[in-house]
Amino acid sequence: MLPVRLPGRRLLLQDSGWYKMKHSYRFYLQLGFTLLVCAFLIVPVIMSVMAGITENYFRGITSGMTLRWVVEVWDLYADTIFLSILISIACLICTIVLGVPAAYVLSKRQGRVARMIEELLTLPIAIPGLAIALALIITFGGFRDFRSSWLFILVGHVLYTLPFMMRSVLAVMSSADFKSLEEGAASLGAGFWRRFFDIVIPNCRSGIVAGALMVVTLSMGEFNITWMLHTPESKTLPVGLADSYASMRLEIGSAYTIVFLLMIIPLLIGLQRYGQPRSIISKPVEENIITNTGKS
Amino acid sequence: MSSPHQQKTSIRLEACGKTFGDGTLALEPMTLDIKGGETIVFLGPSGCGKTTTLRIIAGLESPDAGGRIFFDDQEVTNLPIELRNVGMVFQSYALFPNMSVEQNIAYGLKIRKLPREEINSRVEEMLDMMHIEELRHRTVDQLSGGQRQRVALARAIAVCPKVLLLDEPLTALDALLRERLRIDIDRLLRGLGITTVYVTHDQAEAMSLGDRIVVMDKGRAAQVGTPREIYFHPKETFVADFIGTMNRISGVAADGQFTTTGGSMSWQSDQNGSVDLMFRPENAELTDNQSNAFTGTVATSFFLGDRTRIIIEGIGDEKITIETGNRVELVQGDEISIAIDPESLVSL
Numbered sequence: 001m002l003p004v005r006l007p008g009r010r011l012l013l014q015d016s017g018w019y020k021m022k023h024s025y026r027f028y029l030q031l032g033f034t035l036l037v038c039a040f041l042i043v044p045v046i047m048s049v050m051a052g053i054t055e056n057y058f059r060g061i062t063s064g065m066t067l068r069w070v071v072e073v074w075d076l077y078a079d080t081i082f083l084s085i086l087i088s089i090a091c092l093i094c095t096i097v098l099g100v101p102a103a104y105v106l107s108k109r110q111g112r113v114a115r116m117i118e119e120l121l122t123l124p125i126a127i128p129g130l131a132i133a134l135a136l137i138i139t140f141g142g143f144r145d146f147r148s149s150w151l152f153i154l155v156g157h158v159l160y161t162l163p164f165m166m167r168s169v170l171a172v173m174s175s176a177d178f179k180s181l182e183e184g185a186a187s188l189g190a191g192f193w194r195r196f197f198d199i200v201i202p203n204c205r206s207g208i209v210a211g212a213l214m215v216v217t218l219s220m221g222e223f224n225i226t227w228m229l230h231t232p233e234s235k236t237l238p239v240g241l242a243d244s245y246a247s248m249r250l251e252i253g254s255a256y257t258i259v260f261l262l263m264i265i266p267l268l269i270g271l272q273r274y275g276q277p278r279s280i281i282s283k284p285v286e287e288n289i290i291t292n293t294g295k296s
Numbered sequence: 297m298s299s300p301h302q303q304k305t306s307i308r309l310e311a312c313g314k315t316f317g318d319g320t321l322a323l324e325p326m327t328l329d330i331k332g333g334e335t336i337v338f339l340g341p342s343g344c345g346k347t348t349t350l351r352i353i354a355g356l357e358s359p360d361a362g363g364r365i366f367f368d369d370q371e372v373t374n375l376p377i378e379l380r381n382v383g384m385v386f387q388s389y390a391l392f393p394n395m396s397v398e399q400n401i402a403y404g405l406k407i408r409k410l411p412r413e414e415i416n417s418r419v420e421e422m423l424d425m426m427h428i429e430e431l432r433h434r435t436v437d438q439l440s441g442g443q444r445q446r447v448a449l450a451r452a453i454a455v456c457p458k459v460l461l462l463d464e465p466l467t468a469l470d471a472l473l474r475e476r477l478r479i480d481i482d483r484l485l486r487g488l489g490i491t492t493v494y495v496t497h498d499q500a501e502a503m504s505l506g507d508r509i510v511v512m513d514k515g516r517a518a519q520v521g522t523p524r525e526i527y528f529h530p531k532e533t534f535v536a537d538f539i540g541t542m543n544r545i546s547g548v549a550a551d552g553q554f555t556t557t558g559g560s561m562s563w564q565s566d567q568n569g570s571v572d573l574m575f576r577p578e579n580a581e582l583t584d585n586q587s588n589a590f591t592g593t594v595a596t597s598f599f600l601g602d603r604t605r606i607i608i609e610g611i612g613d614e615k616i617t618i619e620t621g622n623r624v625e626l627v628q629g630d631e632i633s634i635a636i637d638p639e640s641l642v643s644l
Contacts, residue, residue, distance in 0.1 A: 110317065177388055183356055184390030186377045188404030188455060198403075202394035284441040 049261070052254030069255035073244070077256065080240035081263075083150055087236060088219035091157040095215045096208065098158070099165035104200060106166070107173035118170070121163040129224025132159060136229065150234040156225040161215040168211030172204040206274070213271040220264055237263075304332030305367050305458040305491050307353060312363035314348050322348045324516045325363065332368075335485050335492040337506030339499060340538070345515040346495045347463060353493055354461050355380045367458055380459075383452030387464040389444045391436045397447050398423075398432045404455035422450040425484075442473045449481070453488065460485075460492040466501060478504060499539050503527070511535045527576075533644060536574055542642075543580075545590075545612030546572045554641075558611040559590035563638055571643055577605070577619040579640035582632060589633040592616070597626045608632065 052070065055063040074081075106114050124132065136156055141147055172178060185199045201208075223238040230239050237260055245253040306329065313325035323345040330336050338346035351357040353365065355377035364373045372380055383404075391400050401422050405415040423429045426446040431439065439447065445465060452460060465481070466474045482505055485492050496502055502509050503523045511518045511526060511534075519526060519535045530536035547556025549571045554563040563573075583589050592610035604624055608616045611634070618634055626632065 177390075180386045180388050180390040181392060183377070184384065184386060184392070185403070186356075187354065187382055187384035187461075188451070189378050189381070189407040190403075191378055194407060199392060199394075203392070205394075284444060285438060 045261070048254050048257045050254075051251060052256070052258045054251065057250050057254070069249075069251045070258060072252055073255045073259055076248075076252075077237070077240045077244065077259075080235045080237050081259065083234065084220055084237035084263075087150060087154055087157060088216045090154050091161055091219040092212055092215050094154070094158045095162050095165040096212070099162050099211065100169055100201070100204070100208065102162075103166045103169040103173055104196070107170055107178075121167055124160050124163050129156075129160065129222070130228055132156060133225045133228030136225075148231045148233060153226055153229045153234055153236065156229050157219045157222055160222065160225055161218050164214045164218065165208075165211035168214065169204050169207040172207035173200070178203065209274045210271075213267060213274060217264065217267045217271060220267065221260075303368075303458075304489060306330060306332040307459060307491060307493070308366040309349075309353070310364040310366070312349070312352050312359040312365060314345070314352060314357060314363075315360050321515055323352070325360070326517055328510065328517070328520065330491060330493065332491055333489045334507045335494060335505055337494045337496060337502040337509045338512055339496060339502040339506075339509050340512035340518075341497055343514075344512040346497075346510075346512045348515075349512075350461055350463055350493055350495045353459070354382055354384055381455070381457050382459045382461055383455060383457030384461045385445075385448045385452050385463065385465045387467055389448040389468075391439075391444055391447055391451070393436045395435075396432065397428065397434050397436075397439070400436070400447055401451045401454050404451065408455065418454055422454045425453075426450045441469050442477060445469065445477055449484070453484075453490075458491070460488075460490050462492065462494045464496055465494075466498070467496070474498075474501075481505065503539075511538060513538075528640075528642075530574075530642065531644075536642065536644075541577050541617050542574050543577065543616045543618075544572060544574050544614055545616065546570065547612060556590070556612045558592050559586075559633070561588045561590070561636060561638065563641060565643070567643065574642040574644070575636050575640050577617045579637045580616075580618040580634045582618075582620055582622060582624065583635040584633070585635065586633060589635045591631060591633045594626045594628055594630040594632060596628065597624075606632070608634070 050061065051057045053065050053067065054061055055066050055068075106118060133156055136152070136159075137147075140152065140155070146152055181199055181203060182195050185195045190198060221238055222236075223242070226236050226239050227242065230236065235243070241253070241256050241260060244256050308330070309326055309328045311325040311327055312323070313321070314323040315321050326349065338349055340346045348357060352359050352363075355372065355375060359365065359373065364371060366372065367380070377384075392403065395403065398419055401419050402415050405418055410418075423432055426449060428443065428446050428450065431443055431447070436444065436447075448465070462481075466477055469477065478501055485505065494502075494505055506523055508520060508522055509526050510520045513534045519531045521529075526535060527539055530539065530542070536542040545556050547554055547560075548569065549555075549563060549565055549567050550569075552562055552564050553560050554571070554573065565571075590611040592608040595607040595609045595615060597607070598605045600619075603619050603621050604626075605617060605619050606624075606626060608618065616634075
């Protein structure tokens with residue numbers, strides 16, 4: 001609050017019991033609303049988790065708590081969990097190997113085509129997963145072995161997540177400072193490959209980490225494409241989840257949710273923490289002219 | 297120094313022009329010889345093509361067809377920057393954030409696959425030369441602007457480049473530090489004797505560092521010469537105005553006299569009729585004499601401590617700025633007379 005010199009105004013501020021009250025009333029209203037929204041979002045998750053560790057959901061929590069359902073989920077669906085992990089890691093490797101060089105090339109090109117491709121990178125978010133899956137089936141459905149292997153799902157996931165990796169890396173690479181880093185390395189005699197591995201890759205690490213968390217999270221939870229592409233032999237966690245909701249006891253489906261949450265929540269926290277690609281050039285620290293003078 | 301720059305590389309630009317992809321002409325074809333060991337400064341406002349010229353010399357841009365660049369007798373036109381053996385300091389310094397100060401300085405030496413002991417001793421030498429020994433283990437984000445500057449210089453010099461290229465190296469720093477580093481850089485360049493191309497928009501930097509200055513304007517070299525030539529004998533108005541303050545008085549020359557509103561002075565010249573003359577603020581002094589002088593009124597005066605800057609109206613068409621070391625106190629409207637050193641008059 002600025003100090004107010006006007007006498008009339010000061011009177012108003014000093015005599016501000018009503019003003020203060022209004023402030024706190026507003027504050028609590030906002031807090032209450034925020035908590036309400038949080039509850040609206042979180043309560044269903046908690047309910048589901050509770051259902052997963054309750055002996056009998058219909059008799060409620062009084063029937064006792066158990067980890068039996070979680071164990072049962074593990075027995076029934078362990079392979080879907082492992083497949084999900086396998087696919088998300090494979091997907092990550094593919095997006096890094098394909099996405100980082102692709103982003104690099106895009107950042108170098110000035111032309112209209114490059115800008116167009118950059119725009120197109122948002123497309124997979126807009127196209128329904130089912131459509132992507134359908135296109136894949138039409139194109140590759142004829143290759144029987146490929147069609148029934150997990151690699152088919154991987155292709156779908158890579159298609160879907162690659163833009164996220166590329167955009168994240170591109171954000172770091174296209175800064176002017178990044179270009180001068182590479183020019184700096186070139187001026188010191190570094191050829192293309194040296195520059196790429198010594199300077200480009202290490203300095204876009206923040207972009208790669210952000211992209212990687214995004215890719216793994218998306219791949220882990222992806223349902224639309226996977227559901228279309230899966231076969232009884234290649235089922236991922238979310239597909240298994242749908243399966244268990246449809247055909248098992250409610251408690252098993254809920255226990256399955258717990259497993260899924262345990263895998264995905266650490267990733268989401270990581271995404272929050274490391275997810276923002278940071279600027280590669282930091283602001284200089286405060287100049288200490290006096291010490292410098294002594295030195296020179 | 298373990299490997300002194302014995303051979304001083306000369307640079308020759310031959311009709312080097314640059315047209316960018318969108319058709320804008322960044323640089324008119326320029327031919328320029330830079331002597332071995334010389335420090336040449338490209339000076340001009342932003343967008344004048346000075347950085348483009350530097351980047352062509354560096355090998356970061358290639359000149360338009362027909363342009364050729366030589367380092368000594370070797371043509372380097374088609375050589376990429378990594379094969380030209382240049383040392384470059386960027387405006388943003390371009391230090392590698394993923395490496396420590398030491399690793400930054402050692403990078404170019406590692407690329408050259410020098411033995412480890414040699415790299416270490418060279419890095420020591422550079423740290424010592426730039427007075428940054430205590431920074432060796434720091435990362436770039438722990439450095440101040442001035443320290444980054446020193447590391448960038450050390451990294452560029454460490455590889456014993458044929459040519460040192462500096463792209464506005466002091467622009468990002470505050471004024472006080474800029475002044476000090478300018479002295480350091482000057483001493484460094486004299487000590488190394490390495491051929492240096494320096495780009496700046498700061499005329500004080502250009503005057504103090506350059507053996508020769510190339511004043512650039514809109515993609516063309518307006519004048520090439522030593523700081524004294526550029527300052528005392530500007531060849532065109534742009535150069536005169538860009539370097540320091542230049543007064544302009546228009547008047548009539550006849551029979552060894554130059555006459556304008558406010559007075560006249562003797563001026564020997566073969567020019568007759570109306571002329572534009574120019575002179576520097578420090579080449580005029582206050583006088584009590586009415587003859588051979590010009591009289592005007594004070595518009596403003598600034599006391600600067602060691603000298604006083606006076607803006608005068610009524611002599612010629614434009615206001616005139618002079619500087620005097622005399623202890624004068626003047627107020628607006630005071631009538632004063634000035635005498636101009638005839639030797640210092642420039643006519644274009």
